[in-house]
Amino acid sequence: MTASRRVAVLKGGRSFERSVSLRSGAQVQDALARLGHDVVAIDAGPEALAELLASDADAAFVALHGRYGEDGTVQGLLEAIEMPYTGSSPAACMRSTDKVLAKCLMREAGIPTPDFRALRETSIKELGAAAALGRIEAELGFPLVVKPAHGGSALGVKFAPASAQLPGSMVGAFSYDGTIVLERFVKGRDLAVSVLDADDAPAGAVALPVVEAVPREEEFYDYESRYEIGMTTFVCPAELAPETTARAQELALKVYGLLGCHGVARIDLLLEQDTDELWVLEANVVPGMTETSLLPQAADAAGIPFDELTERILASAFSR
Amino acid sequence: MANRDETEMERSTSGGGDGRGARPTAHELARYEALFAARTRGMKSSAMREMMALTERTDVISLAGGLPDTSTFPPELYAKLMADVAASSTARALQYGPTEGMAITVECIVEVMAAEGTHVDPAEVLVTTGGQQVIDLVCKTLIDPGDVIVAEAPTYPGAVPTFSAYQADVEQIEIDADGMPIDALESTLDRLQAQGRRPKFIYTIPNFQNPGGVTMSLARRRRLVEVARERELLVLEDNPYGLLRYEGEALPTLHSLDAAAVGRGGASDLVIYLGTFSKILSPGLRLGWAVAPRPVLEKLNLGKQGADLCSSPVTQMFVAAYFAERDARGEGVWRAYVDTLRDLYRRRRDVMLEALAEHFGEGARWTRPEGGLFVWATLDERIDTTDLLALARGSEGVAFVPGRAAYMDGRSGSSAMRLNFAGVPDEDIREGIRRIGRGVHEQLSLLGSLSGTVPTARATASPASEPQADAQAPLADVVALPRRERPGSARRSQDR
Numbered sequence: 001m002t003a004s005r006r007v008a009v010l011k012g013g014r015s016f017e018r019s020v021s022l023r024s025g026a027q028v029q030d031a032l033a034r035l036g037h038d039v040v041a042i043d044a045g046p047e048a049l050a051e052l053l054a055s056d057a058d059a060a061f062v063a064l065h066g067r068y069g070e071d072g073t074v075q076g077l078l079e080a081i082e083m084p085y086t087g088s089s090p091a092a093c094m095r096s097t098d099k100v101l102a103k104c105l106m107r108e109a110g111i112p113t114p115d116f117r118a119l120r121e122t123s124i125k126e127l128g129a130a131a132a133l134g135r136i137e138a139e140l141g142f143p144l145v146v147k148p149a150h151g152g153s154a155l156g157v158k159f160a161p162a163s164a165q166l167p168g169s170m171v172g173a174f175s176y177d178g179t180i181v182l183e184r185f186v187k188g189r190d191l192a193v194s195v196l197d198a199d200d201a202p203a204g205a206v207a208l209p210v211v212e213a214v215p216r217e218e219e220f221y222d223y224e225s226r227y228e229i230g231m232t233t234f235v236c237p238a239e240l241a242p243e244t245t246a247r248a249q250e251l252a253l254k255v256y257g258l259l260g261c262h263g264v265a266r267i268d269l270l271l272e273q274d275t276d277e278l279w280v281l282e283a284n285v286v287p288g289m290t291e292t293s294l295l296p297q298a299a300d301a302a303g304i305p306f307d308e309l310t311e312r313i314l315a316s317a318f319s320r
Numbered sequence: 321m322a323n324r325d326e327t328e329m330e331r332s333t334s335g336g337g338d339g340r341g342a343r344p345t346a347h348e349l350a351r352y353e354a355l356f357a358a359r360t361r362g363m364k365s366s367a368m369r370e371m372m373a374l375t376e377r378t379d380v381i382s383l384a385g386g387l388p389d390t391s392t393f394p395p396e397l398y399a400k401l402m403a404d405v406a407a408s409s410t411a412r413a414l415q416y417g418p419t420e421g422m423a424i425t426v427e428c429i430v431e432v433m434a435a436e437g438t439h440v441d442p443a444e445v446l447v448t449t450g451g452q453q454v455i456d457l458v459c460k461t462l463i464d465p466g467d468v469i470v471a472e473a474p475t476y477p478g479a480v481p482t483f484s485a486y487q488a489d490v491e492q493i494e495i496d497a498d499g500m501p502i503d504a505l506e507s508t509l510d511r512l513q514a515q516g517r518r519p520k521f522i523y524t525i526p527n528f529q530n531p532g533g534v535t536m537s538l539a540r541r542r543r544l545v546e547v548a549r550e551r552e553l554l555v556l557e558d559n560p561y562g563l564l565r566y567e568g569e570a571l572p573t574l575h576s577l578d579a580a581a582v583g584r585g586g587a588s589d590l591v592i593y594l595g596t597f598s599k600i601l602s603p604g605l606r607l608g609w610a611v612a613p614r615p616v617l618e619k620l621n622l623g624k625q626g627a628d629l630c631s632s633p634v635t636q637m638f639v640a641a642y643f644a645e646r647d648a649r650g651e652g653v654w655r656a657y658v659d660t661l662r663d664l665y666r667r668r669r670d671v672m673l674e675a676l677a678e679h680f681g682e683g684a685r686w687t688r689p690e691g692g693l694f695v696w697a698t699l700d701e702r703i704d705t706t707d708l709l710a711l712a713r714g715s716e717g718v719a720f721v722p723g724r725a726a727y728m729d730g731r732s733g734s735s736a737m738r739l740n741f742a743g744v745p746d747e748d749i750r751e752g753i754r755r756i757g758r759g760v761h762e763q764l765s766l767l768g769s770l771s772g773t774v775p776t777a778r779a780t781a782s783p784a785s786e787p788q789a790d791a792q793a794p795l796a797d798v799v800a801l802p803r804r805e806r807p808g809s810a811r812r813s814q815d816r
Contacts, residue, residue, distance in 0.1 A: 121766065124770065133770065167702065168702040171707070171766050172707040176710050176711075
């Protein structure tokens with residue numbers, strides 16, 4: 001049992017992930033209270049900074065998903081008011097949350113990530129970027145996955161089986177973000193590896209057991225439904241060859257280091273069906289903390305109960 | 321796994337039969353998952369609904385709600401009625417009431433229905449907690465998992481989660497400008513019969529359909545009742561807005577047509593009628609009603625006992641006090657209030673139709689409702705209105721119901737939207753439609769750039785080209801108007 005502290009739990013907000021964030025926050029608050037900490041709950045609205053300043057908290061626990069919570073915004077503000085906070089720095093948040101930047105960094109570092117091209121909406125009008133679309137299609141091939149550069153919501157993630165559907169998919173994705181990623185579709189298994197800081201580990205962090213998301217229906221046209229509630233079953237630890245598990249964990253740790261994550265992160269990967277290759281999709285710097293979320297599940301599988309997980313993440317606020 | 325995974329975890333089956341649930345590592349999940357009823361699988365949340373929940377922002381003009389405008393109800397009258405209830409019957413108002421409803425409230429219901437030309441026996445009325453409870457109780461009474469319901473396409477978005485929760489298999493029949501085509505209904509019934517299946521009931525909103533905005537023609541009403549009688553099928557007639565007709569002649573309810581078919585002053589024996597005070601008085605009262613054949617009514621009553629014992633006596637007595645208010649000529653003041661609403665909503669409907677003509681692009685079509693609260697607009701098929709809502713909500717500050725919400729599969733209707741004109745002031749209607757139009761224009765021009773098709777030259781919309789819904793045209797093909805060119809469309813910020 002570490003020292004009792006006053007902790008502001010930052011949650012909610014107005015992103016698409018508000019409800020999940022509220023539940024994550026509630027779980028974290030309960031755990032912190034059980035651990036003997038003094039908890040102040042703050043919904044990330046127009047009064048959030050005033051409430052943080054008035055809270056007299058020793059640290060902020062960031063349980064805010066999506067915009068502001070994962071893109072470095074609140075982290076920057078917390079630094080401005082000199083309040084220690086859990087998780088990654090503004091720069092690491094930006095590197096992780098911007099899929100284009102994260103994928104560029106991974107490609108440069110030789111970490112396998114599915115081939116892609118990024119497009120800015122403004123470049124279509126201002127540079128006539130559509131003229132390059134034919135080349136991009138030829139280069140990446142079909143089917144293509146089209147996603148907004150930011151945001152973890154299923155909304156806006158599109159599947160274009162052929163050229164005819166691409167414009168519609170792109171316009172859909174542009175509804176959520178001024179920049180989108182066109183990515184080669186990798187058919188295979190969805191994996192997630194959570195990484196947690198650990199003083200005793202050689203890399204300063206450990207990879208938790210792998211979780212697999214198994215879609216209920218394996219239909220191309222149903223691609224979006226894989227991200228819909230009720231369409232997916234989760235298995236932890238994932239049933240993989242030991243060397244695949246080891247490789248997935250190794251890749252996750254590399255990405256964690258490359259992006260400069262701190263405290264905790266969840267790395268999403270794909271295991272390609274035809275080649276058995278692993279591909280890294282993205283990193284999530286504020287993973288869900290509801291009791292059924294992937295991170296707590298993975299921690300549980302590693303013998304780390306929820307309260308201990310919460311305490312370890314809280315500790316990341318004081319180990320920067 | 322681009323998505324936030326947590327909500328999906330809740331729905332996973334680790335406690336199910338795949339053997340994986342036995343893992344101790346998943347014990348936390350299994351603890352709850354194993355307890356959930358099978359029906360909860362059908363109780364889906366969706367990303368779209370999550371987004372809808374976010375439209376309550378104050379700076380967002382919401383054309384999404386199903387709201388009447390309650391600001392029109394005089395506060396003095398509200399205060400007087402509550403005071404009357406308090407003075408005369410505090411103890412009774414604060415007590416439980418009978419499950420079937422209070423007799424004084426049932427009298428008001430009989431009066432409202434008579435105003436629509438439908439005469440019912442007070443003994444066949446069940447007072448419910450909103451019209452929504454009728455849908456729930458009818459499903460509770462009639463639907464076993466896998467049973468068939470025939471509904472309209474699009475259908476009331478609020479019925480979708482109810483049908484899902486009861487694990488109904490819903491057949492949706494595409495409506496046109498005259499409502500549900502009965503020949504399409506019949507071929508669906510034939511097809512089902514060939515499979516040895518028989519729908520438990522047909523769900524229809526004949527007047528100013530939600531969300532379609534269309535009204536079932538008299539000929540189709542008659543034919544629907546005939547078909548129901550030929551095949552001995554129950555019909556759930558959902559009629560929340562019948563009295564909110566802004567033009568044209570009122571059409572008889574299915575309930576009254578069926579009663580006429582029974583003859584000799586008998587009651588309808590195949591139509592379950594759903595009514596509500598929500599649109600003619602207040603949704604905050606949570607008072608609706610069902611009129612049903614006795615055997616069905618008894619089961620609905622038992623279902624209601626299990627659900628909430630009785631609807632609030634406080635609000636039932638409020639309604640009774642309100643209906644007792646008479647003007648100098650002895651006419652109920654409730655009628656004058658409905659007249660006020662009618663005038664207000666008629667004007668707002670016209671404001672919306674005008675704004676649509678001005679701001680929606682070529683290829684957009686919309687219905688011209690003769691009453692009710694909603695217009696149903698259909699855009700270029702390449703536009704997904706769920707995405708458009710994200711764009712419009714974020715950068716423009718306006719909300720509507722994406723068409724998908726009105727379809728059981730959550731996929732159809734993707735280029736349509738439901739727009740409420742009743743609950744928002746004229747200025748907000750104009751501004752809201754202008755903002756949506758700007759989003760549509762932005763998406764169309766982007767589509768044009770991406771597919772290499774330069775949008776065709778557009779004529780300027782002239783006041784002469786007023787939209788006219790063709791009564792015979794299919795719903796999705798009502799009117800196409802040229803788009804007005806706007807200078808410099810606003811870009812949205814990067815950080816969204």
